[in-house]
Amino acid sequence: MIKVDPGKCLGCLSCSNVCPNQNIVLLQSADTRTVHWKKCKEECDLCVEFCPAKALALVAYDELVPESEISFELVACRVCGSRYATLPMLMKVEASLPAGMQEDASGLEWIRICSQCRRDIEAEKAAGQVMKERKRISP
Structure with missing residues (x-):
């Protein structure tokens, strides 16, 4: 059975992407992502191995333990406003990048x-560069 540490989970869906039995389910609305871990009796540990935040662990199956679920508000794109990622995901990426690489x-x-x-x-930007180069080369 999967045990989730909600303080570590990023909501990145790495676990869901590798679960061969689809025991980790994504429920998403326009502004919220919910990850639901069904009770499973599998002893596969792909979700544990692929979790970048080390938020998952395999524990003994217990019928009395409820299924886990965590919801995340999605962060809005600063250009178009669409919601695309969880804040913990963005913070993890930002923490791994040198400061000089975070902005263009x-x-x-x-x-x-x-x-x-x-x-x-x-x-x-690429189209603009091509057009500048064409203007420079043309007679």
Whole structure:
């Protein structure tokens, strides 16, 4: 059975992604992510091994212990406002990056921007560079 330390869980879903029996379920709304750990009798420890926060442990199965569930409010993208990640996830990533890598030259904090906005911004920058190069080369 899976025991969860709610103080360590990031809500990253690494455990859910590797559970072969789908005993870890994601419930998500527009602004909240809930991770629900069903009672399982498996002795597989993939979820424990893949948890980046070491928030999971295998314990003996106990019918009296309730299933675990943790909810996280999702953080809004600073560009488009869509909610995309949990605060503990972002803090873990920020803590692992050197300060100089957390912002680009224009001051954008990449970790606080959703992946779609990051792609759009980079595509726009790349297109701008290509256009400058074409203007420079053309007669």
